[in-house]
Amino acid sequence: MRKVTIKDIYQHQIAQKYVRRSGMAHAISVAYHSFRLALQHNANPDWAAKAGFLHDIGHYEWYKDGEWDYQQYREFDIHPIKGAERAHKLLVRLGEDLQAAKEIAHAVLYHTDSALPEGQFKFNSLQKIVHLADEKDKKPGDQHHYSKMDAQKELALVEKLDQEIDRSLLKLGM
Numbered sequence: 347m348r349k350v351t352i353k354d355i356y357q358h359q360i361a362q363k364y365v366r367r368s369g370m371a372h373a374i375s376v377a378y379h380s381f382r383l384a385l386q387h388n389a390n391p392d393w394a395a396k397a398g399f400l401h402d403i404g405h406y407e408w409y410k411d412g413e414w415d416y417q418q419y420r421e422f423d424i425h426p427i428k429g430a431e432r433a434h435k436l437l438v439r440l441g442e443d444l445q446a447a448k449e450i451a452h453a454v455l456y457h458t459d460s461a462l463p464e465g466q467f468k469f470n471s472l473q474k475i476v477h478l479a480d481e482k483d484k485k486p487g488d489q490h491h492y493s494k495m496d497a498q499k500e501l502a503l504v505e506k507l508d509q510e511i512d513r514s515l516l517k518l519g520m
């Protein structure tokens with residue numbers, strides 16, 4: 347039995363503030379991609395869905411004269427670091443299992459290379475999955491951060507994902 351559902355996370359005000367900032371539709375889509383990839387690659391489907399949902403929770407706004415400044419963003423962004431910390435804090439606050447909270451925070455930290463120094467790294471499967479899931483939902487001109495969905499549809503998709511996770515955990519005997 348899971349201690350925390352995607353719906354618990356989705357409904358929390360921290361997720362509503364920060365996940366929504368970088369796009370709720372993108373977060374839900376990456377959660378679904380991560381969940382399905384986890385089933386294909388024998389990773390924990392619950393952790394994958396949560397990490398997918400939370401992967402961009404560390405985004406902030408790079409505004410210059412009212413416009414998003416991509417150059418500043420590329421040079422100075424640390425959203426995976428901020429995101430790992432925010433995701434961890436939120437999960438622990440919701441009562442998440444501490445091992446799960448740690449693995450999910452690490453997957454958020456490594457979902458993109460902007461937090462990494464140059465060099466070769468060995469990522470675990472959860473970390474690779476969240477990166478791949480994010481890539482799958484990327485759209486030209488960073489439009490994935492702006493796709494919109496109404497709140498009822500968001501909630502319906504979140505509830506459906508929770509049901510799919512519960513079913514798969516039962517099947518896997520987890």
Ligand SMILES: [Fe+2]
Nearest residue numbers: 401402425458
């Ligand atoms: Fe990201």
Ligand SMILES: [Fe+2]
Nearest residue numbers: 372401402480
């Ligand atoms: Fe993303």
